[in-house]
Structure formats: structure tokens, C-alpha cells
Amino acid sequence: MNEFLIAALIIGMTILIYRGALFIYRRFRRIYTAPIILSTVMIIVLLLSFHLPYETYMVGGKWIDHLLGPAVVALAFPLHQYREILKKMLLPILTGTLIGAFIGVTSGLLLSKWAGFSELIIHSIVPKSVTTPVAMSIAESSGGVMPLAAVFVMIAGIGGVLIHPVVMRYAGLTHPLGKGVGMGSASHAIGTATSMERDPLEGSVSTIAMVLSAVIVSVMAPGLTLLLM
Amino acid sequence: MSKAVTIILQIIGLYVIYLLGTLIQTTFHLFIPGSVIGLIILFALLSFKLVPDRWLKQEVGFMITHLPFFFIPATVGVMSYAYVFEGKGALLIFIGLFSTALVMGISGFVAQWMTRRREAAHE
Numbered sequence: 001m002n003e004f005l006i007a008a009l010i011i012g013m014t015i016l017i018y019r020g021a022l023f024i025y026r027r028f029r030r031i032y033t034a035p036i037i038l039s040t041v042m043i044i045v046l047l048l049s050f051h052l053p054y055e056t057y058m059v060g061g062k063w064i065d066h067l068l069g070p071a072v073v074a075l076a077f078p079l080h081q082y083r084e085i086l087k088k089m090l091l092p093i094l095t096g097t098l099i100g101a102f103i104g105v106t107s108g109l110l111l112s113k114w115a116g117f118s119e120l121i122i123h124s125i126v127p128k129s130v131t132t133p134v135a136m137s138i139a140e141s142s143g144g145v146m147p148l149a150a151v152f153v154m155i156a157g158i159g160g161v162l163i164h165p166v167v168m169r170y171a172g173l174t175h176p177l178g179k180g181v182g183m184g185s186a187s188h189a190i191g192t193a194t195s196m197e198r199d200p201l202e203g204s205v206s207t208i209a210m211v212l213s214a215v216i217v218s219v220m221a222p223g224l225t226l227l228l229m
Numbered sequence: 230m231s232k233a234v235t236i237i238l239q240i241i242g243l244y245v246i247y248l249l250g251t252l253i254q255t256t257f258h259l260f261i262p263g264s265v266i267g268l269i270i271l272f273a274l275l276s277f278k279l280v281p282d283r284w285l286k287q288e289v290g291f292m293i294t295h296l297p298f299f300f301i302p303a304t305v306g307v308m309s310y311a312y313v314f315e316g317k318g319a320l321l322i323f324i325g326l327f328s329t330a331l332v333m334g335i336s337g338f339v340a341q342w343m344t345r346r347r348e349a350a351h352e
Contacts, residue, residue: 036297061302070243072264074292076271092343100336137262147306155325171334178341186333
């Protein structure tokens with residue numbers, strides 16, 4: 001088989017699995033049935049059972065990877081959609097998100113450094129509070145690895161959704177604006193989905209915080225990393 | 230225009246903006262990812278209404294709704310790094326959770342405090 005055929009086969013299989021995962025998610029609506037988790041697990045199981053290495057999968061996977069950049073650009077759409085809220089509440093949202101980005105980067109970096117983990121791991125954990133495609137490119141450009149960065153993003157996303165009732169109670173978050181900034185800054189798209197289901201204002205604020213956070217962390221992370229490593 | 234054509238044109242449009250962002254990044258030696266520069270460019274284009282509203286109404290959701298699809302290949306790569314979470318590596322999960330709780334609690338608290346103060350000032 002030539003490479004083109006293998007690539008087409010892999011892309012087709014990934015689309016099929018993703019659609020299947022989407023179908024299951026729409027039925028059960030649980031965070032651990034999120035399409036990205038289900039698809040990833042199904043593909044890994046499939047590869048392992050056929051004894052195929054990751055490199056073989058990437059013959060097709062790299063073509064999907066190419067669209068990651070444009071997908072990040074598309075995040076401008078939701079930000080523009082909620083521009084009225086952004087304009088009205090710019091200062092509280094921006095300040096909260098800035099502080100959140102700073103705490104996320106420094107605490108992740110320092111804790112993993114003090115625990116004695118390797119630089120590869122530290123650079124991969126630093127951008128965990130931002131949406132996966134942005135986190136991956138931040139990690140990669142600083143010496144981390146994309147798949148590990150993606151796992152930490154999942155921990156921040158799924159973990160954040162699981163622990164948010166406790167965190168919000170302790171921090172006294174009752175206003176939709178505070179809740180939205182917290183969810184979007186800490187748990188990106190996965191947190192935003194939870195916010196959206198609860199309250200439209202909280203969901204919109206969370207969307208804004210998620211996109212702003214992606215921009216802020218990508219500016220802030222390289223400098224802070226240099227300073228603290 | 231059919232739905233499929235619109236989606237393809239949009240992806241091409243997004244790709245062009247992404248390439249422009251990457252070009253700016255490499256030309257000026259910026260450390261911000263080209264994709265994030267592209268995001269800022271597109272937001273500016275939308276704000277100044279340089280991109281037709283039509284774009285917004287039709288199928289714009291496509292790439293956003295299916296965003297997870299585009300990073301499946303990268304997440305599958307974790308199969309090569311499973312060893313990281315073995316033994317002491319399990320500690321990384323706690324670090325991730327603790328840091329996430331800090332971010333959520335403090336960023337939300339600050340935003341809420343500022344909003345309440347502003348609301349009180351308006352009353």
C-alpha cells in the first residue's frame with residue numbers, strides 16, 4: 001500500500017470514530033464521555049490491538065494536525081459573538097483572567113519543579129489551563145511535548161469540572177461573572193461547556209475568559225518560564 | 230452556496246489568516262504562536278467589520294463545534310508517554326488539580342469582587 005492510501009484510511013477511520021464518539025456523548029452527556037476522550041481511547045485501543053505504533057497513525061494524523069492552527073484562529077468567532085459583554089465587563093474579566101493565567105503558569109511550574117520532575121514534563125504542564133491546540137503549541141515551542149500537554153489540559157478541564165462545586169463554595173463564587181471567569185480561566189472549553197449548561201451569562205463570560213486566557217498565557221508563559229526555571 | 234462549499238471556503242480563509250500569523254511570528258521573531266496572532270487578526274477584522282457578517286451567520290460553528298476532532302492525533306500521542314504517569318508520576322495529577330483549583334478560585338474571586346464593587350457604585 002502506498003502512503004497516500006494509508007493516510008486516507010487513517011483520516012477516514014478517525015472521522016468515523018469521532019462521529020461515533022459524538023453520538024455516544026450526545027446520548028449520555030457526561031464529561032468522561034467527552035468526544036475527545038472517547039475518540040482518543042478508542043484509537044489507542046485499536047492501534048494497540050493491531051500492534052501499530054503511533055508513527056504509523058501519524059502518517060494520516062499529521063494531515064489533521066495541519067488544521068490545528070486554523071482551528072485556533074476560529075476562536076475569534078465566539079469572542080466576537082460575546083463582544084457586548086466583553087465591552088461592558090472588560091475590567092473585571094481581564095483582571096481576573098490575567099491573575100488566573102499568572103497563577104496557573106507559576107503554580108504548575110513551581111510545584112512540578114519542586115517535586116523534581118524533568119524539564120520535558122514541566123514545560124508540558126505550564127500551559128495546562130488553556131485550550132488544547134494553544135497549550136500544545138506553547139508547550140512545543142518551549143521544549144515540552146504536545147501529547148503530554150494535551151493530557152495536562154484534560155486534567156485541568158475534567159478535574160476542574162469535577163472539583164468546581166467545592167472550589168466555588170470555598171471561594172464564595174455566586175455571581176455568574178465570577179463563576180464564568182473561574183471556569184474559563186481554569187478549565188477552558190470543558191469548563192465552558194459546563195458553565196453554558198447552567199447559565200447563559202456564565203457561559204458567555206467563560207467563553208471570553210477561555211479565549212483571553214489562551215492569548216494571555218501564550219504571551220506570559222515564555223517569559224515566566226525563563227524567569228522561574 | 231451549499232453548506233460544504235461554505236465550510237471549505239471558511240477553512241481556507243482561516244488557513245490564510247493562520248499563515249499570515251505565522252509569517253508575522255517568524256518575521257518579528259515573536260514567541261506568541263502564529264495561530265494566536267491569527268486569532269487576534271481575525272478578531273480585529275471582525276471588529277472593524279472587514280469580514281462580512283454572512284461569514285458569521287453560516288456554518289461558522291463548524292470548526293468551533295468540531296474543535297476536538299482536530300486535536301485527536303495529538304492526544305493519541307499520549308500512548309507513547311503513558312510511562313510519565315507511573316509511580317511518582319501520579320503526583321502530577323494532584324499538582325494539576327491543585328493548580329487548577331487555585332486558578333479557578335482566585336481568578337473568579339477577583340472578577341466577582343470587582344463586579345460587585347462596580348454594581349454597588351451604580352446603585
